[in-house]
Amino acid sequence: MTTVDPTNTTPVDPNAVSLTINGKAVSARKGDLIIAAADKSNEFIPRFCYHPRMAPAGMCRQCLVEVEGPRGPMMVVSCMTPVAEGQVVRTDTEQVKKAQEGVLELLLANHPLDCPVCDKGGECPLQDQAFSHGPGESRYVEEKRHYEKPIPISDNVFLDRERCILCDRCTRFADEVAGDALISFTSRGNNTQVMTFPDEPFSSYFSGNTVQICPVGALTAKPYRFKARPWDLDQTESTCTTCSVGCRTVVQSSRDELVRYQGVDIDPVNWGWLCDRGRFNFESVNSDQRLTTPYLKDAQGNHVATTWSAALDTAARMLRTSLATSSDSVAIIGGARGTNEDAFAWAQLADAVGVNQRDAQLADGLPAEIFSLPQASIDEAVAANTIILLSPDLKEELPVLFLRVRDVAQKRKSKVVEITSRPTGITPSAWKTVLVEPGKIASTVASGLDPAIVKQIGSGSVSVIVGRMNLAESAESTVLALAEILHLAPQAKVLPVLRRGNVRGAVTAGLTPQQGAADTAEILELSAAGKIDTLVLLGSDPLSDVPDADLARRGLAGARNIISIDAFMTPSSSQAHVVLPAAAFGEKNGTTTNLEGRMSNVAQKITPAGTSRPDWMIACELASALGKDLGFNSVEDVTAKLVKTVAQFAPAANTKALRHDGVLMNHPAPLTLSRTTLPIPDRNSYDYRIVSFRKLYDAAVGTAKSPSLVHLAEGASVVVHPLDLARVGVEHGSHVQVISAKSTVVLPVATSESVMRGTAWLPFNQPGNDAREMFDVQADVIDVRIEKLA
């Protein structure tokens, strides 16, 4: 007899469903699929087409189970049947075994048993489940299907149609998740095959995910093909720091060399997905162009390899001499590419010797006060009723965040309002796209928004994803636009999307101008004026990244000493007097912070190249050479002090959480932004206002030093509206001269109907003639003339 306990106030969950699987009581949520409920209760049901992050297709038929129905047991596919109260599921009856073995035999019928030479062999769901749920032997004696063995379907992905079991995972991913429906089934029946459209490669930024989720060896990625066997791999979980999304990955090596990254599914961030840049740029860590030893510049200006002690001595002497004059004669630029520990050790060193001029951002970000607004996590940002994008093209800069936003937009869970100067990857899924000429964002938000958008903003929760949408437009323009949005939606939460790997961690750890000291742009101006004696480049390359080529050049030329800590000889480090080789991703332990302030660990998998060392260790060495002791003997010491010293990092004391989902940092008390207007000059009708933006593949070292990615950067160009080009009087594809107040650059010209009349697109940091020659960090907007070559 059951009685109701009146003191029991535990609310009954209306969405709880209880069922039994093989006699075991299982609790699930309404809407869960049987296969997911079985997974949670450790009852494995074999499957191929089912993937928890995609809509079920029910087509491989491997997951057949029996469910008790009114007319006896019914055979259903567990990947498409939702749980129901009191449901009785059996996965172990004769009938189920027979059906599962039958389907597996049929899947193997045309599958070539070339496992010994297949990259998937050893980690292959088909192979594994053939052993666990298969009939043991095949009775298929006919000739198998034959197709040309692997055909490239994109630059990095190969397709072997003989191995394909047509589970629809890759094609569903491309269509549903990535929005690049470039692969699809063709032909019919026994001749069905996955194929691209004629002359249209599977050029998706997310193509590597299809390789990861392929349940057989049909899709393989060029960077890993024939590099290792799964049983040779050693692996460790880490966090990708290619951009600031902070996707969870597993770093795999063989013979002390990185061979593969795979996405790890964590709920708060990447759901198992990675972008191709993050997935394949391990090649740059293995590059033979890595710096393996310190260098000193000799009297003739040549770099000569040297020992660490000689290099550190020289660097310490430079710093000591400069500090003896004034601590303002030293400046540190960079730190966003390392770990939290790297940044913190350098901030501690700077504190110890009184250097206030330090900045992890390269004049291409936003002021650090952006982190002091009411913060949204990624989950909170995509769960808002209205998501306002005041950001760069997420698909190009922060690809996996793009997938998260696209997911809610496609499923009509949230409405995306995009305010931008050019259509982006999210535009097809956005509810509204507001196209604004550079410089006019704030004024448009203040007075020119569609009333429907204003109404929508007022109707529920709002999140603002804010970043630097146009590198030829001042950061202030974005900040003021944000101020207007926050005025319109005072409860809105902000997700800052600064792009560089650990920029948020570095800024929070202290690599940001102290007490009103100079930021990167100002440091470079000071340096150009001869006021910087020693300039430290902490994994930064101002010559490539600062959106003002002239300023960067003058700044570096004006510094008496440059100390560069870098993994590669970059344009900036080749001007340095001391070059110290830094350990790269995968070569050091520590923690990193993603764009939402989530701290998680990065892990060492291989030995650092040559004699390179992590940045934090170099900071310690320099400190002791300067007579200061930072007190760090290991990276754990740095983490421990960081957690104790910087209040925002306190949650990182939870070291267990750091090793998987990560923990969100504490946020400071929120600020309010002030609203003013910028004096934006009117555009001359012969001029074009520049919209400059990063593409996923550009001239950045991670891409440039990865052989599989380097050719994917499309090269510098200028893109205008076809009618504007007609006005210039040249053909699409020919070269034009682009003239700004600062410089003239010759670029190939392309057209697109998507360009707003009167604006010109200039992809940032692409190989070729450098558009940054025309930029000026002091200007709010940059107008150029486009003319025929003389």
Added chain:
Amino acid sequence: MSSYPHAPGFVVGDRPKVVTSRFEYTDSFTIERYLATDGYKAIRKALSKPAADVHEEVKGATVLGRGGAGFPAGTKWGLTPQQVWPRYLVVNGDESEPGTYKDRLLMERDPHQLIEGCLIACYAAGLSQCFLYIRGEMALAQERVAAALNEAYAAGYVGKNILGSKFSVDIVLHWGAGAYVVGEETALIESLEGNRGMPRLKPPFFPAANGLYGQPTIVNNVETLANLPWLIRNGVEAYTAIGTKTSPGTRMVAVSGHVKRPGVYEIINGTTTFRDLLYGEEFCGGIRNGNKLKAFVPGGGSAPWFTPDQLDLPFEASQVGPAGSMLGSGAIMVMDETTDIPAAALTLTHFYAHESCGKCTPCREGGTWLERILTRVVNGTGTDADLQQLIEVGTSICPGDFPHASNEALGISAVPFPYKMTTICFVGPSAYAPIHSALTLFRSEFEARVTKRITIPVTAVGAAS
């Protein structure tokens, strides 16, 4: 046969003609002929009553779906969720079951009757738009229906405010690209949406709740809808007076194969027997050349076969099902004593293996596998193990007992319809059905074709004893 109500132009005492009454006229497809023979009177009558009453009439008449599954149309219309708009009628004119060609004639010879049926269905079931999906190969049917639709629009029978009422409906023609599986309703919906014609899994979603473009959708067969004008004009009583209580009205059957007069016949549901149809002088007139009947397929290429033992069964689902087959699409394929049974089974299996859409594994891989083995057997290069293998592969597609007819001479009793299946739709089981029937009823013909597998005794030195 006596006093059934009749369409004009037919003498009392004839067989009742519900849907083929105009087939005798050479201009049966024109609006003039249609109007001259009670055309568009039914929609006028329907519009004079509340829609719910018309729906009740169709429900009351138990108009069984004529596409294959035999689900009552009136009941199907009632399954749509209330107050969800828009909702659609999709007409399944993708008739492609082997041996079936009744809908083609209905569209070629009496397109207005179909259009009027669509209007009645849309009015009664509250559907806002109609999509008429016609199979790609049926060029004449496409032409005639398109011309008829133009005439009907011009005359104000289709479109806005039909016949001055508040009822408006548009009919959109869509021509398929020729895939058998698109005859399956969810694959047809996918095709109509512009996707690959691949069936959707049901459950969880049935088209009535979530169909075309995610909206409630009723999919009806051409013949089902062609019944409606007569039903509305003559009333439920007249309709149910024909046939039996569970299978009222008439139905069209398409007979092909070794009979004297193959063709489409409108027979009385539930009472006409296969013997009446195949041997009756008013129908097929017996087997060709006075040969003996060997076997016949009672309901389209995917139905299990019958032998002369089942000739006296009537066209009644409740009797044909327990006997081990189905009435399906109303296609009867007749095989006389000269028929090469394994070759006949191969012809059908080849069709289904070829027409597999490739979506689910058992059909895609199993169908072709069956075809390969059977080809070997038919060519005389198979072994007796191949016969067992055919059944094993079939069991992977349809676990459990597969339905078949009883046979007195062989001493086997019937396994009733339907079967269990591991596939999404019926294409996979259909590839196995002819093989199973042929092997069960005519195994000796297969055994005569195969060589006995020789077992080589292995006596290896040191083998485990």
